[in-house]
Amino acid sequence: MTSNVLPIPAPGTIAHACNPTTPGWFAVASRSEWPAAGQVKSIHWMGRRWAFFQTERGQLGLLPPTCPHMGADMTVRGKVVGDTLQCPFHGFQFDASGACRKAGNSNPACGTWNMEAPLLHRDGDVLFAWNEGHNGTKAHWTPVTAAAGDWTPWTFHAWNDRTITPFNVAENGVDLLHFSELHGFHDARMEAPPKVQQHLMKLSYSAYRKGRIGRHAGVHVTFDIQQQGLGLALVVTTVQELGLRSRHLIMTTPTVDGRSTLRVASSVDRAFRARNVHALATLVPKRLLTQLVQAAVHKGFTQEVAEDLPIWENRDMSVTPKPAAGDGPVMLYRKWAAALNQPPS
Ligand code: FES
Ligand SMILES: [Fe+2]
Known part of the structure; x- marks a missing residue:
């Protein structure tokens, strides 16, 4: 795509190019803001609240905070258990992809409760997540923070x-x-x-x-x-x-x-x-x-x-x-x- 084929927005629409629905990678947090391994915290990203957690093995997860079972807030007394975030209310567990992995009472319905989790991309000390925007645009590029050179840490x-x-x-x-x-x-x-x-x-x-x-x-x-x-x-x-x-x-x-x-x-x-x-x-x-x-x-x-x-x-x-x-x-x-x-x- 070159500049001369870009559509010219209608008057009054340009200011809204800033809306939080624009697709793209948006930083979630730099390393000092990450929850410690085994911890969960509540954050805001792209106008919504999220449960941000880190498993004991260092995997970062970003899930909607509300448990699909009966609506408990998983950032309030939720626990990281293995590779999952466990709801404090009845113990159902969700992995970083949003999949309900294990029912606290082995309820078979759990498999249909999968949550939508944004795609994550960890680049060294920064965690980005993909925002799909109004059109549900899937990730079609990767953030670049590298440049040729012998660089110090950020x-x-x-x-x-x-x-x-x-x-x-x-x-x-x-x-x-x-x-x-x-x-x-x-x-x-x-x-x-x-x-x-x-x-x-x-x-x-x-x-x-x-x-x-x-x-x-x-x-x-x-x-x-x-x-x-x-x-x-x-x-x-x-x-x-x-x-x-x-x-x-x-x-x-x-x-x-x-x-x-x-x-x-x-x-x-x-x-x-x-x-x-x-x-x-x-x-x-x-x-x-x-x-x-x-x-x-x-x-x-x-x-x-x-x-x-x-x-x-x-x-x-x-x-x-x-x-x-x-x-x-x-x-x-x-x-x-x-x-x-x-x-x-
Ligand atoms: S509300 Fe989360 S397991 Fe029941
Ligand atoms: Fe400036």
């Missing part, structure tokens, strides 16, 4: 239950003009034309940032963005003067009452040269230096997101954008995002 940060949407957050990545005004970059420019292909929107741009970093009075930064559906972006950033690459995840997940949790993550490519970072950096062991660089990169990244958040939280998404010089491919993004709500061709 460092995460989350803003929980904010009045933001995946649509609004993802648009930030294509909105070139705001990089100067809001984030203090100069001369933001596209490096390659944006490409859209089904669930992917890819673009590269560069910008200059003034301010002393190591021995440099300012740095040129390039951003390679892969927006994957509305719930996940992988951004690889290169600071040219430092020869430093960092990798970021931006994951927005609707939770409840029109709110979303925004999780971000950062990691750095160990292949940078210490003396490019700072004249004295060669005196610091590389492992420690890498940790310091990662902490600084993550701090800078989360600060930039924190600059965006109040804008996103108070923005009227029903306003149709008026074209201005220097805008990024916002309208192309909006057409692509709206098309995500249609069944795959």
Whole structure:
């Protein structure tokens, strides 16, 4: 699919491309939020509540919280037993696929009580689940968080239950003009034309940032963005003067009452040269230096997101954008995002 065959949404429909029914992978939780092995917890994902559990053997499960037998809430005194979540009321058990595996009293009806569980995809420290949307769209792609390089483990940060949407957050990545005004970059420019292909929107741009970093009075930064559906972006950033690459995840997940949790993550490519970072950096062991660089990169990244958040939280998404010089491919993004709500061709 190319940009010129994307249907143009009817007036007034674009703002609703942000609804929690858009098909795609949406983060459920990063590792620090997972229930411990043998535990269950109640969470919100895509506007609904779920029982999120981890079996003793480390399998993660996400099931509707309400037991189909007589409606008990399985997050309240439910137990993980073997590979299943066991209801506290009469003891029926459900595995991570939602299948009723064993009746507490061997009732043969149990086999018809299977629950619908979303498809899960664990990517290292992040658990994603597939949202089928209005059309019952089945998973037809896989989230990508990898990039060529020798990367450190992810460092995460989350803003929980904010009045933001995946649509609004993802648009930030294509909105070139705001990089100067809001984030203090100069001369933001596209490096390659944006490409859209089904669930992917890819673009590269560069910008200059003034301010002393190591021995440099300012740095040129390039951003390679892969927006994957509305719930996940992988951004690889290169600071040219430092020869430093960092990798970021931006994951927005609707939770409840029109709110979303925004999780971000950062990691750095160990292949940078210490003396490019700072004249004295060669005196610091590389492992420690890498940790310091990662902490600084993550701090800078989360600060930039924190600059965006109040804008996103108070923005009227029903306003149709008026074209201005220097805008990024916002309208192309909006057409692509709206098309995500249609069944795959
Ligand atoms: S309500 Fe869950 S087993 Fe009866
Ligand atoms: Fe931004």
